Amino acid sequence: MRPNVLQKAKRRVDGSGDGAARGSLGRRAAVPAVGLAALLVATGVAWAAATDNMVPTNNYNKGCYTGSADSGVVCQTDNAQVTYYMDSGGSNALENVDKNIVQKMMSSQYAPTDLSISYDSTPTWSGSSETDIYYAEATVPGSINGTTWCNDTASTYRCDQTYIRIEGGGFYTPGLSCHETGHAVGLLHGSNASPKLSKTNKALGCMRTPVNYSEPLGSSNKENINGLY
Template sequence: MQGARRAAGIVALAVVCLFATAPSSPAVDIEPAAASIDNIVPTSNYYVGCLGGEANGTVCRTDNADVSYYMDSGGDNKLENDDKRIVRSLLASEYAPTDLSITYDSTPTWSGSSETDIYYSEGNVPGSADGIAFCNDASPGNYKCDQQYVRIQGGGSYTPGLSCHETGHAVGLLHGNRAYPAVGMQDARLGCMKKSVGYDQPLGSNQKSNINIVY
């Protein structure tokens, strides 16, 4: 009987050890996961320096990881409340979990060294596109922009997917034909950076990896 009790005690001890909390390990820096395709400027297929202005059509990175944004709230270019809700939710769910630090700037700055990084507005977009992103204040000689403009057509075009797409351009993400290696414009790995984006297409792990590697 004593041997049986001893054996039972050993089993109980083993069970306790099995579920014991492991000692904590010191914090270590984790390298960002590699992206399967490089689609953030510059790539081997796209190395155009940033140019300011809507007509120039270059894709530029924002100038640092601390990204402030403002949504137009008055006049013809204002975002309706539903549009604002979509942008806020999209940034919180897709971009804030990356190495970018996303904050809303209720008192935007339009000049100087600390301009608000992304300005969202509603209005006419050239050609047949529903949205556009362009640099308003380029940093000469590199791929960065101090202030980016995102403009999307009215009438319900401020969808999560399109907002994700144009924000992607504002932080330097590219279409598939400018990625390395180049891929199809609707390649599944592009997430919301597909040329034709679905209503609520998310950013996707490839784009998040590229953002974390750069920023």
């Protein structure tokens, strides 16, 4: 079931759930706005990714903020231990076929990276250890079929809990679920990358727009994830 949004809003208003109150114990500091690729090159680390499309980049350095389904904000997740939950009750529940798609995608695409991926069957909606990614099936604003946004900001570029919403009717594909999960860990579209790439460039893997049904994460995105986490 979805969390009680009013309760979460109250936590943010009274300050009991904000990033400063939770602190940053166990979290890495956010990468400076100079961009991940430039930082790694400057420190002598080899860089093999096709482009830097991990927030922040030279072409996207917006700070993370608590948004909504139509805000379009992209943030890093708050640490390498990523937990996720798929809505299992009510109008936003995923069908079993969609759950299987997400689980297989996470196992085959994100688990082999430096992220530690685990399913949280008893999700946490408050405190310092919130479930990192929440998947729901519901109508998405505008003409797109999937959206991602931060529901609880942790720091300048990091989010403590991210919501992913994808429409029903067959849109929970391996490619689109990979794409929205990419946003949940900080990956951007080609137009926000540094250097910029065409939105359909194959090097972007599942971060291409539009994304193919079975588009994998791709080696460049894996390099960006491993470089940060």
